Amino acid sequence: MKVLPKKHLLIVLLLLFATFAAFAFSPKQDSNSVHKGKLIGVSTVAATAYVGGLSGLYFLWYKDYDQSSFHFYNDNIAWLQVDKVGHAYSTYQMSRIAYTGFRWAGLEEKKATWISSAYGFAFFTSIEIMDGLSDNWGWSWGDVAANATGTALFLGQQLLWEEQRIQLKYSYYPSKYAAYNPDLLGSSLVEKMLKDYNAQTYWLSVNPQSFSTSRKIFPKWLNIAVGYGAKGMIGTYENPSEINGVAMPSFQRTRQFYLSLDLDLSKFKTRSEFWRLFLEVANMIKIPMPTIEYNKENGFEFYVIGF
Known part of the structure; x- marks a missing residue:
């Protein structure tokens, strides 16, 4: 098994x-x-x-x-x-x-x-x-x-x-690296979501309105998020030159830093108990929004919709 x-x-x-x-x-x-x-x-x-x-x-x-x-x-x-x-x-x-x-x-x-x-x-x-x-x-x-x-x-x-004015959130976007080492990084979608660290980003999502004495500066549902991830990893500590006898490309292990917008789903009010409960769970996930990324390999990059 x-x-x-x-x-x-x-x-x-x-x-x-x-x-x-x-x-x-x-x-x-x-x-x-x-x-x-x-x-x-x-x-x-x-x-x-x-x-x-x-x-x-x-x-x-x-x-x-x-x-x-x-x-x-x-x-x-x-x-x-x-x-x-x-x-x-x-x-x-x-x-x-x-x-x-x-x-x-x-x-x-x-x-x-x-x-x-x-x-x-x-x-x-x-x-x-x-x-x-x-x-x-x-x-x-x-x-x-x-x-x-x-x-x-x-x-x-x-x-x-x-x-919770500052929340920890998770996001996932498929990477190309899992295909090189599926035993370690996953082969199915669920495995990749859990095992491929190249595809995971973790966020500190801050609600600025909750820190403001004024009720008109920011929408109460709008957050600003900073994220951290990495790419180029096909091994735990370093990248192997070959896997199962197959030569591997040379990937640079690179940290990635992000700045983005986010939604605090707990701020959306609804009379439906089902949707309130749905939003409670969904708030664990960072909502895709316009995002700026910085990494040493490519410098700054902008995404209209960043995961």
Whole structure:
């Protein structure tokens, strides 16, 4: 059976959990009266996602590899750190969705904030412990730092403003590089979306109106986003000269920086519960908009619609 690499499977679990939570929970978060039935339901979903996710990872991945004593592993130069930003994104979104559920259950704002932040960080820290006990990997301080960054971004904003004015988002646009190493970068569309770091961009999407004392400067739904990605990568740390006996072209591993507009979908109001829930989930994704890119290989480039 072909199994997705564990850290990409985490993203699948995250998206499944986010979808379930969003369609199970109303987005209204203005109640501070705890509803015991709802709280039990939310806690059950969270516990099931935690135990089920970790158990699934063990049986689908770790059990097929040798175990060892706890040790460390430095993978900080892998994929030009795009994977590290992905860790921050995953932890941020896990905390955000958990918070949505606990507030729906009526848990007080600060309690919901701290519990959901701890939940997201604990989930991904548990993965690092499993890595540390696996002979093929190890505890990565870079991964832990990235996880902590995602948690801190969510936690800090909730404590300061009780809202997410700066959001972490994801976008995907197919790259040509997966075709050169499909075993590593994916062959199907779903695999490429999860495994091809050349095709992934992660964004800090800022809502400027939320920082303004005036209500007329910016539309409340308009965000400004800065993004990071990379290209030219057909290997984890460096590009191989050949794969399966086939000579590979020489690609320059290049960081990419972006400036773009974005939409904060949570600012669009609708009476339809379905569409409110849809927008809650869709807000994890950066909306394609006019974009400026800079990289050392080609300098500045402009896209009318950038992903």
